[in-house]
Amino acid sequence: MKRREAGGLAGAAEGHTASRQAAAGGRPRGTARGHEALAGYLFISPWIVGFLVFVAGTMVYSLVISFSHYNLATGDLRPAGTANYEQLLADPRVATSLGNTLFYAVLAVPVEICFALMLALLLHANRRGTGFFRTVYYLPRMTPLVATASMFLLLLNGNTGAINQALRLVGIEGPQWLVDPTWVKPSIVLMTLWAVSGTMVIFLAALQTVPRELYEVAELDGAGPVRKFFSITLPMISGAMFFNVIVLTIAAFQVFDQAYLLFWRDQSNTAPEASLFYAVYLFQQAFRQFDFGFAAAMAWLLFVILLVLTTIQAKIATRHVYYEGAR
Amino acid sequence: MKTKILLTGFAVLFLYPLAWLIAASLKPSGQVFDNALIPRTVQWRNYVQVWQELPLVSWLVNSVAIALLAAAAVSVSSSLVAFGFAYFRFPGRTFLFGLVLATMMLPASITMIPTYLIWKQLGVLGTWVPLFGANLFGSAFYIFLQRQFFLGLPRELFEAARIDGAGYWKMFWRIAMPLSIPSFVIVFLFEFQASWNNFQGALIYLNSEGVEDFTAPLGIAYAMTKYSPTAGGQGDYQYVMVASLLVPCPCWSCSASANAISSKAPPPNPPSPADTISASPLFALIMKLVS
Numbered sequence: 001m002k003r004r005e006a007g008g009l010a011g012a013a014e015g016h017t018a019s020r021q022a023a024a025g026g027r028p029r030g031t032a033r034g035h036e037a038l039a040g041y042l043f044i045s046p047w048i049v050g051f052l053v054f055v056a057g058t059m060v061y062s063l064v065i066s067f068s069h070y071n072l073a074t075g076d077l078r079p080a081g082t083a084n085y086e087q088l089l090a091d092p093r094v095a096t097s098l099g100n101t102l103f104y105a106v107l108a109v110p111v112e113i114c115f116a117l118m119l120a121l122l123l124h125a126n127r128r129g130t131g132f133f134r135t136v137y138y139l140p141r142m143t144p145l146v147a148t149a150s151m152f153l154l155l156l157n158g159n160t161g162a163i164n165q166a167l168r169l170v171g172i173e174g175p176q177w178l179v180d181p182t183w184v185k186p187s188i189v190l191m192t193l194w195a196v197s198g199t200m201v202i203f204l205a206a207l208q209t210v211p212r213e214l215y216e217v218a219e220l221d222g223a224g225p226v227r228k229f230f231s232i233t234l235p236m237i238s239g240a241m242f243f244n245v246i247v248l249t250i251a252a253f254q255v256f257d258q259a260y261l262l263f264w265r266d267q268s269n270t271a272p273e274a275s276l277f278y279a280v281y282l283f284q285q286a287f288r289q290f291d292f293g294f295a296a297a298m299a300w301l302l303f304v305i306l307l308v309l310t311t312i313q314a315k316i317a318t319r320h321v322y323y324e325g326a327r
Numbered sequence: 328m329k330t331k332i333l334l335t336g337f338a339v340l341f342l343y344p345l346a347w348l349i350a351a352s353l354k355p356s357g358q359v360f361d362n363a364l365i366p367r368t369v370q371w372r373n374y375v376q377v378w379q380e381l382p383l384v385s386w387l388v389n390s391v392a393i394a395l396l397a398a399a400a401v402s403v404s405s406s407l408v409a410f411g412f413a414y415f416r417f418p419g420r421t422f423l424f425g426l427v428l429a430t431m432m433l434p435a436s437i438t439m440i441p442t443y444l445i446w447k448q449l450g451v452l453g454t455w456v457p458l459f460g461a462n463l464f465g466s467a468f469y470i471f472l473q474r475q476f477f478l479g480l481p482r483e484l485f486e487a488a489r490i491d492g493a494g495y496w497k498m499f500w501r502i503a504m505p506l507s508i509p510s511f512v513i514v515f516l517f518e519f520q521a522s523w524n525n526f527q528g529a530l531i532y533l534n535s536e537g538v539e540d541f542t543a544p545l546g547i548a549y550a551m552t553k554y555s556p557t558a559g560g561q562g563d564y565q566y567v568m569v570a571s572l573l574v575p576c577p578c579w580s581c582s583a584s585a586n587a588i589s590s591k592a593p594p595p596n597p598p599s600p601a602d603t604i605s606a607s608p609l610f611a612l613i614m615k616l617v618s
Contacts, residue, residue, distance in 0.1 A: 036415050039495045043411025046404045047427065050464020055430050058441035065440060075447070119337065125330045136338045139345065142582045144524040146544040147571035150551050151344050154351070154360065154564070162347060162362040194344065254434060257526050266552045282436055287531055292440050299436040306434055 062296050070292035077293075084297035094298065097281040100274060104185045105252035111189055112248055113241070116196045120203035121233075134204075141197040149261035152191045153178070156262075163190075178262060181274035188258045199244050206240035207233070238321045246313055253306055254279050278302060352568040359564045370565070377569040385539045386546035389455075390523060391577075393542060397459035397522035402515045404465040406507065409473030410499045414485075424474075431467045443531060453540075457532045458525065462518070469514045476510040477503055509588055516585045520578050543574045 041048075066084055068077040088094050119137060123130055140148070155162050156177040164174030177187040214232050223231065234241075256279035263271035264280055278298070286295035351359050352373060354366045361367075377383060412424050446457040480503065488498050504511070529545040541549060550567045 037417035040411050040415025040417035040420070043415065043495075043499070044408045044423065046463065047408040047465040047470065048423075050461065051426065051430070053445070054438065054442060054461050054464065055433065058438040058445070059433075061441035061444070062437055065444075122330050122334050122337070126334055129331075133334050133338055137341055138582070139579070140341055142520070142578050143345075143575045144526075144544055144578060146524075146526055146547045147348075147575050148344075150547055150567050150571045151348050153551065153555075155344060155347065157360070160360040160362070162343075165362055194341065250432075250434070254436065260530075261526075261548060261551070265548055266555075279436060283527075283530075286440055287443075292444075296440050299434070299440070303434055303437050310432070 062299060065292055066296035066300050068293050070290065072290045080293055084293045087294055088297055088301060093276065093281060096273060097276045097278045100185070100276055101253055101255070101278040104188065104255060104277065105249060107185055108189045108192060108252050108255075109245060109248045112192060112196050112199055113244060115193055116199035116244070117203050117241075119196070119200045120207055123200075123204055124207040134201075137197045137200065140195045143195070145195075145257045146261060148191060148195065149258060152187075152194075153262060156187050156190070179272065181272045184263070184272055184274040188255065188262070191258055191262075199248065202240050202244055203237065206237040210236040238317075242313070242317045242321050246310060249309060249313070250306060253302065253309075256280060256283065348568055348572055352565060352572050354565055356563045356565055359568065373565050373569050377566045377573075380563070380566045381546065381550055381570060382539050382541075383543075383546070383570060383573070386541050386543045387574075389540065390543040390574075393455050393458050394519045394522040394577075396455065397462050398515045398519040400459055401462035401466050401469055401518045402511055404463055405469035405514060406473045406504065406511060407499070408465040409470045410477055410503055412470070413474045413477035414495075414498070414503075427467050427470055439531070446532070452532065453536050458528050458542075459522070466518075469518065472510060472514055473507065476507050480506060512588055513585050516581045520581050523578055523581075543570075547571060547574060 065077065067080060067082070069080045069083070070077055123133060123137075126133070154160070158164060158174065158176035158179060161174075161177070163177070167174040175183040177183045177190075210233060214236070215228055218228050218232055255277050259275055259277045259280050260283070263275040264284075279302075282295050282298045282302070285291045285298065346364055347362065350364050350366055353369050353371065354361070354363075354373075355368050355370045358367060408427075412420065412427075442457075442461070443452075446452055446460070449456075451457060451460070484502055484506075485498055488502055493501065524544065525542075526544040526548070529542040530548075533540055533542065533545060538546070538549060547567065547570050550570055554562060554564045554567050
């Protein structure tokens with residue numbers, strides 16, 4: 001890939017500039033260069049405008065809003081000092097929702113990683129007919145979350161749901177998934193596991209890059225399957241592992257659709273407090289209470305938390321990730 | 328053999344909810360909750376009735392229109408930007424491309440409120456504009472994909488075009504674009520799907536409009552409440568099931584065609600779904616952080 005880049009288009013631009021100069025009959029070198037640069041800026045200008053408005057602009061604006069009170073009637077922003085941030089500390093539901101989200105992330109990320117890795121290993125070990133299984137496993141991933149939620153709302157029902165009915169067959173009385181506060185997060189994890197194949201596909205792609213010779217050499221040395229997994233497979237796919245952990249962590253901290261659809265859909269909320277996730281509370285504050293200042297402050301707190309977490313994960317990874325070409 | 332058995336077991340687990348959904352969509356209202364995979368009474372009428380019970384036609388039309396606009400906008404603008412990054416050399420190119428990748432890390436909640444206020448200022452709340460407008464300016468993931476593709480095109484093509492007197496625009500529009508159709512279509516299909524599934528966006532921008540103006544995901548959420556037996560609804564949940572089965576169909580066909588394209592006509596850097604994810608800009612960015 002790298003070699004291609006060098007010889008491909010990037011080179012073409014150079015050649016183009018050179019021949020262009022020749023064609024222009026010894027026009028000063030700077031003009032052609034300037035021409036090319038200008039054209040380049042023109043081509044990327046949609047993104048530059050979008051970045052200035054929808055990324056840089058909104059980030060600054062969001063910071064300003066977080067230090068203001070928003071008046072819904074007039075649409076004015078009134079300076080509020082640090083009032084919104086003080087309210088973050090004072091509001092017990094911020095702590096509750098943050099706790100719920102943290103708990104969910106700690107539960108969901110390892111479970112998803114293990115399940116996805118197991119499926120990928122199974123698919124990789126299978127020689128023929130993998131295409132069929134891959135399609136079947138990928139189907140849930142391609143299903144809109146709303147459709148998934150409308151199904152799981154019934155499947156997870158404590159009394160009539162198919163999941164508890166199946167558990168009853170083996171003599172287990174299943175929990176009230178959607179009512180019992182202890183089982184709220186596991187039910188969302190269960191729903192997420194059904195669509196885990198996005199993570200699985202990345203593991204599968206990584207597994208396919210592990211050179212077979214490594215296993216052959218290890219076998220000659222008498223390594224068993226467990227030893228091979230921990231000494232070869234796991235280190236060789238550590239890049240994909242790291243990627244998945246980060247992506248799933250970020251997703252877990254922003255979990256919204258599932259929680260909203262299963263618990264907070266109707267306004268007459270009898271939803272258990274255990275299902276109040278950070279993104280749900282933020283959404284409610286922003287678009288139900290229209291307390292934009294407070295919601296923006298919440299968003300910045302989340303941003304800082306994610307930034308710290310990702311940095312820590314990156315630090316850990318520097319020591320443990322093997323990345324082809326990096327070393 | 329053991330792996331085959333395990334794989335089949337998991338396949339059954341993954342397919343069970345879908346089989347259950349198909350069965351539930353055919354049951355009369357009293358039997359939706361009985362979990363039988365073969366309905367005791369098959370009621371084909373559900374598939375006719377649902378169109379009268381719910382404004383499903385409007386929802387589908389809205390969703391299709393928004394998804395087409397979103398996909399068209401993002402695939403054209405991202406290609407344009409990607410060509411700029413792939414072909415031209417200009418001061419700050421590496422830095423700017425790094426910035427493109429970095430935007431992937433930004434949590435959506437940071438920009439959600441200001442973006443809402445921007446659309447409010449422009450007076451387009453309640454229209455489709457907020458649901459595709461930002462796509463006119465390209466999107467990091469797709470810019471990355473298209474750039475990778477353009478970088479793989481042979482330089483001779485462009486030199487030949489230049490000798491024929493083609494300008495930069497012609498090179499993009501007449502050479503780069505036609506050649507990149509496979510990856511262009513994949514970008515289009517990816518975004519079509521993403522837009523089709525977008526629930527939170529519709530919830531923010533269309534929820535206060537009439538039911539007719541909803542998109543398909545928002546409509547299903549509405550139907551879930553309307554027919555949910557627990558929320559004092561009418562309990563005709565089979566209509567929700569029919570809708571939940573119809574709405575994913577475009578997604579399933581999108582992913583099937585994306586798969587077919589990437590496996591049948593391998594472009595210079597074939598972006599199969601697996602590769603595109605592991606070669607995603609976020610991945611590249613993370614690896615940069617690590618090394």
